[in-house]
Amino acid sequence: MLAYRHAFHAGNHADVLKHLVLTRVLRYMGEKDKPYTLVDTHAGAGGYSVEGRYAQKNAEYATGIARLYDSSDLPEPLADYVSLVRAFNPDGQLRQYPGSPAIANMLLRPTDRLRAYELHPTDHRILASYLEGRPSTQVSDRDGFAAIKGELPSPTRRAALLMDPPYELKTDYVKVLSALREALERAPDTVVMVWYPQLQRLESTQLATRLKASADALAKKGWLHVRLTVAQADERGFGMQGSGMFVANPPFTLHDELAECLPLLVERLGHYDGASYVLEQKVV
Known part of the structure; x- marks a missing residue:
């Protein structure tokens, strides 16, 4: 697990x-005056150079954020996200990509709490340096899954939880499911966001149903599930076809915002004629 570096994949379709x-989710959470807590269980380094050797190895950003970066015809929710990426690049050129802690840093208010967990020692040092001085923030090199017990329920009562492990180990699928259950048992109204890769692997194909x-x-x-399929598996059935996000207790606005964006994402990011999306929700 500690071999994983997100810098190789920064800015890709996922x-x-x-x-x-x-x-x-963070825009919606920020609409209320009361502070909230964001817990990021696999925070990474915070930001990544797309000009560096890691990102350039497969240049995954070129078929991801780069296909949207200079567009002026994006739906408002997508344009808002791209504007944050542009703000992370003050000279206007796509040189850096913001990870989830950087996006949080741009959107959270000083009174909102950020709890970021990252086990990789190099990424942890970079992240701690990047977030140094931000109020109401803690950066830890402890296991983010195990930390949920101490983070929820949050002192702010309002909380969001992001889980996006690398899934290099099959046990990550089990840990995600257990963490979702623990989070909701401790604080049933927490907004829980789970990212997962779309692979021809039993654990991947079953995860959304189990969540x-x-x-x-x-x-x-209730919940919301979105999946974006952009590529085919190779002849042996290997390769990431796309990815999905599962959101427990989603903002009521999220479904319609994604419905506005997904057709364009299929068009711009799809690598083959069968590119598609799934968007479904259960409202309670």
Whole structure:
């Protein structure tokens, strides 16, 4: 697990979907005056150079954020997300990509609490330096899954939880499901966001169904599931076809905002004629 570096994948199609959802959730949470807490269990380094050797190895950003970065015809929710990426690049050129802690840093208010967890020692040091001085913030090198017990319920009573492990180990699928259950048992109205890769692996294909079943039993405000398929698996069935986001207790605005954006994302980010999306929700 500690070998994983998100810098190789920064700004790809999965980041676009994940950070679009994150942006919309945080915008919604910020509409109320009362502070809230964001817990990021796998925070990464905070920001990534798309000109560096890691990102350039496969240049995944070129078929992700780069296809949206200079567009002037984006739906408002997507344009808002892209504007945050542009703000992370003050000279206007796409050189850096903001990870989830950087997006949070741009959207959270001084009274909102940020709890960021990252195990990789190099990424943890970079993240701690980046967030140094931000009020109401703690950066930890402890296991983010295990930390949920101490984070929820939050002192602010309002909370959002983001989980996006690398899934290099099959146990991450089990840990995500257990963490969702624990979070909702401790604080049933927490907005829980789970990112997952779309792979031809049993654990991946079953995860959304299992998350729905847990949210059906525990989430006070239902759930939303979105999946963006952009590529085909290779002839051996390997390769990431796309990714999904599962949100327990989603903002009531999220479904319609994503419905406005997804057709364009299929068009711009799809690598083959079968590119598609799924958007479904259960309202309680």
